[in-house]
Amino acid sequence: QVTLKESGPVLVKPTETLTLTCTVSGFSLSNTIVGVSWIRQPPGKALEWLAHIFSNDEKSYSTSLRSRLTISKDTSKSQVVLTMTDMDPVDTATYYCARLRWDSGDYYFDYWGQGTPVTVSS
Amino acid sequence: DIQMTQSPSSLSASVGDRVTITCRASQSISPYLNWFQQKPGKAPNLLIYAASTLQSGVPSRFSGSGSGSDFTLTINSLQPEDFATYYCQQSYNTPYTFGQGTNLEIK
Numbered sequence: 001q002v003t004l005k006e007s008g009p010v011l012v013k014p015t016e017t018l019t020l021t022c023t024v025s026g027f028s029l030s031n032t033i034v035g036v037s038w039i040r041q042p043p044g045k046a047l048e049w050l051a052h053i054f055s056n057d058e059k060s061y062s063t064s065l066r067s068r069l070t071i072s073k074d075t076s077k078s079q080v081v082l083t084m085t086d087m088d089p090v091d092t093a094t095y096y097c098a099r100l101r102w103d104s105g106d107y108y109f110d111y112w113g114q115g116t117p118v119t120v121s122s
Numbered sequence: 123d124i125q126m127t128q129s130p131s132s133l134s135a136s137v138g139d140r141v142t143i144t145c146r147a148s149q150s151i152s153p154y155l156n157w158f159q160q161k162p163g164k165a166p167n168l169l170i171y172a173a174s175t176l177q178s179g180v181p182s183r184f185s186g187s188g189s190g191s192d193f194t195l196t197i198n199s200l201q202p203e204d205f206a207t208y209y210c211q212q213s214y215n216t217p218y219t220f221g222q223g224t225n226l227e228i229k
Contacts (some may be wrong), residue, residue, distance in 0.1 A: 037218065047158075047166065047209055047220040060216035063123050096165055100213070107213035108156045108171035114164055 004036070004097050004113035011119050012087050022080040022097030022113060028054055029075045035100045036080040037109065038071065040093040044105035048093075052100065053080060088118045123147050128221035139200045143224045145152050145210035152215040153165040155193045155229040157186055161206045162225075169208075170195065202228075 018114035020038070027034055030109045039050040051071040068076050072081045080097060094117050096107040125148040135141050145155065151175040168177045169188035173193055180213035183198040197204055205228050210221040 005222060041222075046222045047160075047211075049211075049218045049220060052216060052218065062217050098165075100218075104169075106172040107154060108174070109158075109166075109176075109211070110166035110168055110171075110177070114165075 002099065002112075004099060004111055006095060006097050006113045006115070006116035008095070008116055010117060013122050014088055014120060016030065016087050016089050017093070018082075018084045018097055018118060020082045020084075020116065020118075022082075024035070024078045024080070025076075025086045028052065029073050029078060029080065033102045035102075036073070037098050037100055038080075038082045039096045039098055039109075040091075040114075041096070042093040045079075045093075049080060050084075050095075087120045091118070092120050093118060096108075123217050124151060124219050126210055126212055126215060126219050126221040128208075128210055128224050130224060131222065132225040132227065134227050135200055136229045137200050137202055138158070139199060140196065140198050141226065143195045143208055143210075144198075145188075145193045145221050147193075147212055150190045151212045151214035152189045152191075154187065154188075156211045156213060156217075157184075157195045158211065159206050160203075160209065164186055166209060190199045191192075197226075200226075 035054040038050040068085045073080045094115040096115045097113045099111040101110045155173045157170040160166040161176045208224045
């Protein structure tokens with residue numbers, strides 16, 4: 001079955017770089033009908049889409065966070081990695097990875113990881 | 123970026139009620155509108171995609187409609203497990219933006 005699992009540090013200091021890994025199973029990152037996004041949710045707030053990587057390695061980023069984000073994938077390891085530089089306490093959130101499926105022209109997030117909490121504090 | 127605006131932000135209803143949540147995009151996005159349900163401490167769960175297609179395994183009391191820039195999620199005969207937060211999300215183009223959420227509470 002399809003699963004996604006996020007991993008990374010629970011606590012980072014301000015100005016540090018955050019690196020999160022999404023390990024997927026049940027599908028291949030080279031499959032042309034899927035891609036993977038990172039989405040975050042600050043405590044008590046709404047979902048915020050961060051970045052996406054397509055099967056052909058094309059990438060897309062949040063307009064407001066573009067300068068701080070890098071997304072990449074290692075198909076052989078079934079992993080998608082997100083780095084976010086210059087972390088700030090406002091970046092405290094639960095970070096999710098989610099699979100975006102392409103289905104006859106429709107695009108939707110059909111599977112999500114459980115989320116990984118990240119706190120930014122000195 | 124496409125802005126997604128949901129209304130209401132919060133809603134109180136009783137078991138058995140019918141409720142409607144609306145979502146408006148800042149431009150036409152039809153039919154690339156998806157709806158998610160999220161319960162506390164859990165990841166979002168896909169309910170509806172392409173504005174009106176029910177995701178496999180989702181109860182038929184959930185339905186979606188709309189076109190252009192205006193969409194609705196309707197829940198018929200609310201069940202106790204339906205009290206949660208609901209988000210709309212556009213997949214017309216990146217960045218894939220979400221609405222601010224609608225918190226559905228028990229009256």
